[in-house]
Amino acid sequence: xxxxxxxxxxxxxxxxxxxxxxxxxxxxxxxxxxxxxxxxxxxxxxxxxxxxxxxxxxxxxxxxxxxxxxxxxxxxxxxxxxxxxxxxxxxxxxxxxxxxxxxxxxxxxxxxxxxxxxxxxxxxxxxxxxxxxxxxxxxxxxxxxxxxxxxxxxxxxxxxxxxxxxxxxxxxxxxxxxxxxxxxxxxxxxxxxxxxxxxxxxxxxxxx
Amino acid sequence: xxxxxxxxxxxxxxxxxxxxxxxxxxxxxxxxxxxxxxxxxxxxxxxxxxxxxxxxxxxxxxxxxxxxxxxxxxxxxxxxxxxxxxxxxxxxxxxxxxxxxxxxxxxxxxxxxxxxxxxxxxxxxxxxxxxxxxxxxxxxxxxxxxxxxxxxxxxxxxxxxxxxxxxxxxxxxxxxxxxxxxxxxxxxxxxxxxxxxxxxxxxxxxxxxxx
Ligand SMILES: [Zn+2]
Numbered sequence: 001x002x003x004x005x006x007x008x009x010x011x012x013x014x015x016x017x018x019x020x021x022x023x024x025x026x027x028x029x030x031x032x033x034x035x036x037x038x039x040x041x042x043x044x045x046x047x048x049x050x051x052x053x054x055x056x057x058x059x060x061x062x063x064x065x066x067x068x069x070x071x072x073x074x075x076x077x078x079x080x081x082x083x084x085x086x087x088x089x090x091x092x093x094x095x096x097x098x099x100x101x102x103x104x105x106x107x108x109x110x111x112x113x114x115x116x117x118x119x120x121x122x123x124x125x126x127x128x129x130x131x132x133x134x135x136x137x138x139x140x141x142x143x144x145x146x147x148x149x150x151x152x153x154x155x156x157x158x159x160x161x162x163x164x165x166x167x168x169x170x171x172x173x174x175x176x177x178x179x180x181x182x183x184x185x186x187x188x189x190x191x192x193x194x195x196x197x198x199x200x201x202x203x204x205x206x207x208x
Numbered sequence: 209x210x211x212x213x214x215x216x217x218x219x220x221x222x223x224x225x226x227x228x229x230x231x232x233x234x235x236x237x238x239x240x241x242x243x244x245x246x247x248x249x250x251x252x253x254x255x256x257x258x259x260x261x262x263x264x265x266x267x268x269x270x271x272x273x274x275x276x277x278x279x280x281x282x283x284x285x286x287x288x289x290x291x292x293x294x295x296x297x298x299x300x301x302x303x304x305x306x307x308x309x310x311x312x313x314x315x316x317x318x319x320x321x322x323x324x325x326x327x328x329x330x331x332x333x334x335x336x337x338x339x340x341x342x343x344x345x346x347x348x349x350x351x352x353x354x355x356x357x358x359x360x361x362x363x364x365x366x367x368x369x370x371x372x373x374x375x376x377x378x379x380x381x382x383x384x385x386x387x388x389x390x391x392x393x394x395x396x397x398x399x400x401x402x403x404x405x406x407x408x409x410x411x412x413x414x415x416x417x418x419x
Contacts, residue, residue: 007223007227007228007229007230008223008228008229008230009228011230013221013223013230015222015223015224015225017225018354019350019351019411020222020223020225020407020408020411021411022221022222022223035347035411035415036347036350036351036411037347037348038351091375094378096374096375099371099374099375102367102371103371133227133248134248134249137226137227137248137250148358148359148364149364149367151314151318151361151364152367152368152371153368154311154315155315155319155361155364155365155368156368156371156372157311158299158303158311158315158368159299159369159372160372160375160376161299161303161306161308162294162299162301162302162303163283163285163292163372163376164285164287164292164376165292165302166287166288166290169287169288170287170379173306174306174308174311178308178311179308179310179311182310182311182314183310186314193358197226197227198225198227198228200227201227201229202228205228
């Protein structure tokens with residue numbers, strides 16, 4: 001990096017997180033943004049702690065969400081209970097490999113990679129690891145962007161429940177893992193949202 | 209509160225909201241050009257492609273197609289002589305009636321409520337700015353709009369319609385309904401409006417008309 005004290009905070013400025021207006025930092029009192037009336041803090045208070053709490057809760061629920069059944073299909077001829085993974089395998093069996101890949105990426109790969117990436121970023125910030133801030137920022141942006149797509153499976157189940165309703169002939173039921181999985185996606189989305197990405201750059205601001 | 213003169217002195221400066229780098233505005237941010245943070249490459253401003261008027265029109269079209277998209281059948285499903293129609297509204301209904309109210313609430317917020325709320329907020333904001341009507345609620349509305357944008361999931365729902373159609377494809381006959389076309393138009397206008405809205409410019413205009 002070219003100069004050492006690059007950050008707005010070190011130069012006595014605050015940036016409003018809601019509307020991005022630049023304000024002068026008054027250390028004596030809490031600053032109110034004159035444009036959007038939000039409270040402006042130098043960094044989001046308790047950002048790391050809250051992100052950790054949400055992420056760890058998400059990770060704990062992720063395990064039963066993958067083991068327990070997510071939906072069941074009751075037909076006259078058969079009764080089938082699916083977990084997330086067996087749903088993907090079934091798609092492969094009926095020669096729908098491209099869709100199977102989409103579902104696999106959205107419901108298994110993305111949540112797992114997202115939690116690992118977020119944990120890596122949080123560790124790096126917490127313990128001042130000398131990791132590339134550019135890489136961390138890119139990872140964080142990716143996490144923010146792809147996280148919501150994990151809702152795919154939840155919506156698919158919602159549609160199937162509504163449409164496969166033929167009393168005794170065929171019906172789909174939502175099983176407990178769907179609820180857990182929805183909560184995992186929400187928790188990890190909140191975890192990414194609570195994290196203040198400016199923390200990634202604060203070590204570089206200080207040490208150059 | 210900050211005094212106005214205090215802020216105006218630093219008008220040529222801005223901070224990158226993602227990495228807090230202090231940036232000299234005059235060289236970086238020109239109206240109508242894409243500009244990025246030199247350190248973390250966060251996009252500070254997209255080129256203006258959608259005026260307040262076109263933003264309004266875009267949302268207006270979306271609003272016209274909103275209710276057909278929610279209420280009319282998205283697809284029809286025929287199995288052993290029985291036909292079942294699916295609309296977002298009865299998708300919601302069956303989630304609640306089967307006791308899955310948490311998932312029901314997730315669908316309600318991300319598919320039904322937030323897209324509608326976003327459109328109403330944009331109509332409120334753009335008409336106020338266009339006709340230069342002063343309002344205290346402008347800043348709060350736009351703050352809400354920016355929060356809600358992260359939680360609207362129409363695009364994901366579209367993909368899940370495709371995935372579930374393919375899953376059902378083998379078992380029965382499927383045909384698209386009018387609701388599907390309305391939903392696609394709603395999705396496109398919503399995506400276009402969200403992508404092309406110039407947030408920086410909107411905040412500047414709100415500051416001018418807000419108080
Ligand atoms: Zn503000």
